[in-house]
């Protein structure tokens with residue numbers, strides 16, 4: 001792989017890939033390729049070493065057991081921490097979002113997270129299942145967030161992060177805010193997958209990764225129709 | 238091993254009074270439901286019957302020799318095949334409309350009256366309860382994979398439920414898929430197992446050993462755990478070319494009306510089930526060939542010069558099978574996300590749609606836009622149509638393959654006048 005190639009890593013698809021999160025990698029790779037950016041994707045299984053030199057890291061949703069195991073292995077491996085320290089961009093979804101925090105709950109016990117986001121997660125009274133919608137932090141300059149959430153956890157944000165969005169439908173972190181961001185790390189509960197429903201977030205990750213202020217626009221006719229339909233559906237629910 | 242002669246025939250006269258009343262009410266309700274056009278009556282009758290007599294299923298099952306068929310995919314078709322094969326021995330009760338929960342089983346048995354045999358399709362969540370209530374002779378386990386992400390239990394948890402249920406009933410003979418590690422793990426400790434091999438296209442739910450958590454390795458149809466002794470057992474029934482190899486080493490040509498390699502696997506499973514009741518493959522095979530469609534699935538309908546074939550695909554594993562079955566012809570995909578489908582469409586990204594490249598693809602359904610975005614990423618050109626009629630008009634005369642998920646399939650079936 002050359003220095004001019006954009007490298008995208010999907011973290012532990014063998015443990016965390018329950019909700020179509022592979023889609024986030026496919027969409028990033030395609031949106032890069034359509035702009036002529038050479039791109040390589042890597043699916044790193046939990047029995048492999050985590051490379052520290054990729055540009056974008058993706059981690060997805062999963063069940064309690066695999067979530068706890070993934071956190072242990074990522075802490076022991078250290079590659080992801082080095083990558084983040086070197087400025088890699090990250091999209092962490094659902095169980096993957098929780099494990100980026102200081103701690104999370106899995107299988108009835110508190111587990112240590114990667115401590116890469118100033119968040120901690122515990123159990124909610126009820127499971128949050130359904131359409132989620134929110135107004136994204138204006139500093140990111142993105143249109144509203146849409147996704148499908150399915151989680152039992154509630155996430156509490158510390159002063160070291162900002163909410164990714166203010167919830168206008170659904171639950172997100174706690175019924176008020178959804179997701180978190182700090183530096184080039186984005187966390188969200190949104191499946192759909194997230195980048196299929198929110199191509200602007202995909203482009204933000206690409207801009208962060210290649211250090212560009214803007215990217216050539218793409219024909220997002222179908223994504224826009226999907227967004228319009230889902231944003232309206234969340235409002236009606 | 239033929240058992241039909243030793244069976245005590247079930248008759249309504251031997252049912253307890255409460256069960257008799259419940260059976261009669263159940264049949265009446267089912268007939269009324271059909272007459273009122275509220276469905277095929279396969280659930281409502283059982284629901285009312287069980288309200289009157291909670292033991293009705295147990296009572297109706299007593300004295301029959303029963304096979305249960307469960308798994309994520311293929312259970313409706315395999316049930317139909319197994320019922321056809323057991324028909325060699327005598328009348329067989331079966332829930333042929335796919336009503337696969339206890340109310341559906343109750344309705345099916347009540348409606349069939351006294352039959353020496355029954356073959357029942359069982360929703361995988363209900364297998365433990367239905368084993369408990371029907372005391373089956375044989376349980377067939379087909380496969381376990383992700384289905385309805387926002388509601389269903391995870392695959393490993395389902396395998397654990399099966400394992401516990403089977404361990405409690407060592408007298409049940411299990412017919413199980415050697416190619417699916419989750420199925421093997423759920424069945425491997427039970428008393429009597431016949432293994433079949435039908436291949437497994439979908440492997441994304443069994444990368445990790447359910448016994449020890451180590452990675453599972455695969456090569457040339459074989460699989461083994463890298464951390465414990467769990468590995469693929471030797472199969473007694475195997476799909477080979479366009480036929481099935483039986484435990485004696487005899488190969489039987491299996492000519493089916495239903496398409497695809499997956500249905501050959503379902504046929505092999507049905508032959509293995511029937512063999513447990515004493516039916517020889519040579520007797521059963523011609524009966525499998527008589528099955529033309531299953532609750533509308535695989536049905537072919539001629540409309541305006543188009544030969545329309547309906548394929549149901551409910552989850553990632555069955556989408557892959559549908560692409561294998563479909564001819565290279567114009568193909569309509571339809572996706573809904575209503576209650577029976579599951580509300581989350583993320584699974585679309587678990588399916589590789591690239592086999593559709595090179596075919597004219599049309600999309601429709603409540604969630605056509607999700608499909609549109611997915612196909613764009615997958616570089617599959619498509620055209621969006623708003624109705625089924627528009628799809629027909631957009632297609633040249635000849636074959637039109639229709640692949641749809643559950644409620645989308647029912648919608649299209651209704652448009653085609655509830656084809657069977």
Ligand SMILES: [Zn+2]
Pocket residue numbers: 446447448449450451462463464465466467
């Ligand atoms: Zn193992």
